Amino acid sequence: MDGRGILNGLAVTIKHFIATYVDDFKRKNRYFTPEGVKYRSSPEVEGIFTIQYPEERRILHENFRYIPFLVYDEGEDGQRDIRCTACGICAKVCPAQTIWIVRAKDPETGRPLSKPAEFYIDTTLCMNCGLCAEFCPFDAIIMDHDYEIAVYSKDHMVFDLERLLKSASYYQRIRPTQYAEKAAEREAKAKAKAAKAARRGAKK
């Protein structure tokens, strides 16, 4: 108990303090550049590694998940083909029970179609668990990366179909690996189905 412990401790703080400035001199691009942010969130970083939000943003990993959105494929003449078939699995699996779907009806026959007419997610309840996206059989509901969704009134927090829809190209941009995987899966399935149909046709 002669104060050496305290001095050693202070040496550690001084080292931390100096490391930041050394790094500032060594790296011209330490702040406000993508490389700088990348470096500051890597295991090599020394010195301070705060990210100056909102001027700088964290680099989100592809798997990052936030409030889900619904995917539509862009048709040739600009129409939006909603992938969701209103099967209701996501609503069933949702732990917070935030999803509510109304099935579309055929305007002529009145029979239910496999498309949603309305789709709501109560984002005041959503716990961002990702189970809906995990179990959707049609790759139609995807966890988003957009975490800046503050609004002035709670009433805007029940997202409707219009608010939820985002394009497949957006999906591809934020989650390239997952998008490619799922597309490959779908293709393989379609091929298997075609082969089966062909075989059946041959039998007849």
Add this chain to the structure above:
Amino acid sequence: MAQPAVAAPDLTARFPDLVTPDTRKGYSGYIVKPEGLLEFARALRDEYGYDYLSSLTGVDYLPEGQMEVVYHAYKITGGPPLVFKVQVPREDPVVPSVTSIWPGANFQEREAWDLLGIRFEGHPNLKRILLWEGFWGHPLRKDWREPYYEGEHKPFKNRTAGPHFWHEDHTPFGKNVDYPPGFDPYAWDPETADEVLYQSVIQRTRKPRQEELHSEQVVVNLGPQHPSTHGVFRMIATLDGETVVALEPVMGYLHRNHEKIGERNTWIMNIPYTDRLDYITAMSNNFGYVLAVEKLMGLEPPERAQYLRVIMAELTRVMNHLWAIGFLLNDLGAFFTPALYALEERELILDVFEAASGSRMMNNYMRFGGVVRDIPEDAWDMLVKLVTDRLPRKIDELDRFLTHNELVRSRCMGVGVLTPEQAIAFSTAGPVLRASGVPYDVRRAEPYGIYDRFDFDVAVRYHGDVYDRYLIRLDEARQSLRILQQAIRDIPERGAPLLAGKPQYQVRVPAGEAYGRVEGPKGELGFYVVSTGKTNPWRYHVRAPSFINLTALEAMSIGNKVADLVIILGSIDIVLGEVDR
């Protein structure tokens, strides 16, 4: 899990009139008659060596009209549990209290009284614990309905069928509220509820008035809004001068009846909810819960998933201990420099979690029979760098920074001492238990997953004071790094299966009971689940280490100065999300 060679004692032969084996399908252990419980328990502890009562909880078997109290007792030297149960009629359930044999039953019995209405005769302080005095009903009873009641289990029909509504339109003064007969919410006076609390602390310590030296005891509230409590938590301390003579923790401010929610949820829905128990250690919570359910389902995860689970759980431990040390220093008054040094490393670990699971804290990563996805390659590289280079270096740095600091030493040494006997008797677990010289670690005592493959030491320290509880966290973080280094060396190649069977959102869980426990960073985290073969659990109970470790808080604090209460509490390392559930 394989049963060890030493068979459990045959207790039916010893107590033929009192004890019968539990023969229900999927159940195990013994059923003990309530009148013989104390005799049985004493024999268990003194003759058979089951000196550690880990978990005590109740189950409401509504169709059978029975209340059941379930006990899990262990030997502190390791091995499987001895499970026994007491069944009493539902109308007026009275069970003798085992606090005289295992003082660690104290809070757990209070919880069972609070939530299930089981009265424990002979309990020294049978009050509500998570709810407030004056609450009507016992919410975990199967016929008790919450004000937001929407159905017995999810998915709730009225939600998935729409239309959307705001819940507060149905509460609190709307049609959905159910007051006890004759209750007037406007006349209810919470003061009286507080009075009950104070009385119980005062009575315990009232001393005969000393004539020559006039001194008086004062009751001091620390919290619920107090920076030291790391949340909303309250300690009622009786002081004699500056010295603590009695203390009672008051909790439940964050209570949301996690267990009732869990019984409404389907099996899989509970996984993201467990994240929110101890929100610092979501991975361990996931692990404990899936382990319990896998026991019922008879699932064995594939190799790579087993390794990924261990990696995640051990990273969680390192990160939790860094956090705990940082905040202990905050409590000591070293405001935020050490805490932020520790948090820096935690952020990097969280980056790995985020890449693998999608979220930094609410991981929702494990599934029944495996894990949800692999660690992506870039995150794997980061993990390897962290485990082999950065974290060992940074833990050494933290050690250099704090361990020999004279101020830390003089504030922490000899403060808040818990003897080994007390630590066992109060059912404490984790670092609190091991810092008191009891080398008990579930990973060793009853290995789960693949922990039997790793070479590591169970950290132990012998003084049982705040300083040792600090040191043991450094020791454990180092041991975790050892496990991690072995795990990244031995893990099967990428591409190996990660899930036994297909991903399913509606799992079939055979009827029966199971208790899954893991060595969480805070101590033994256990999940007791009962299935009736339906889509949701009949009973879902969490043995929360933070909660049960608080049983020892009074024993640690008595005789210490009031100023040290803050660090004594800090050294237990509680998270209120788990304490209050």
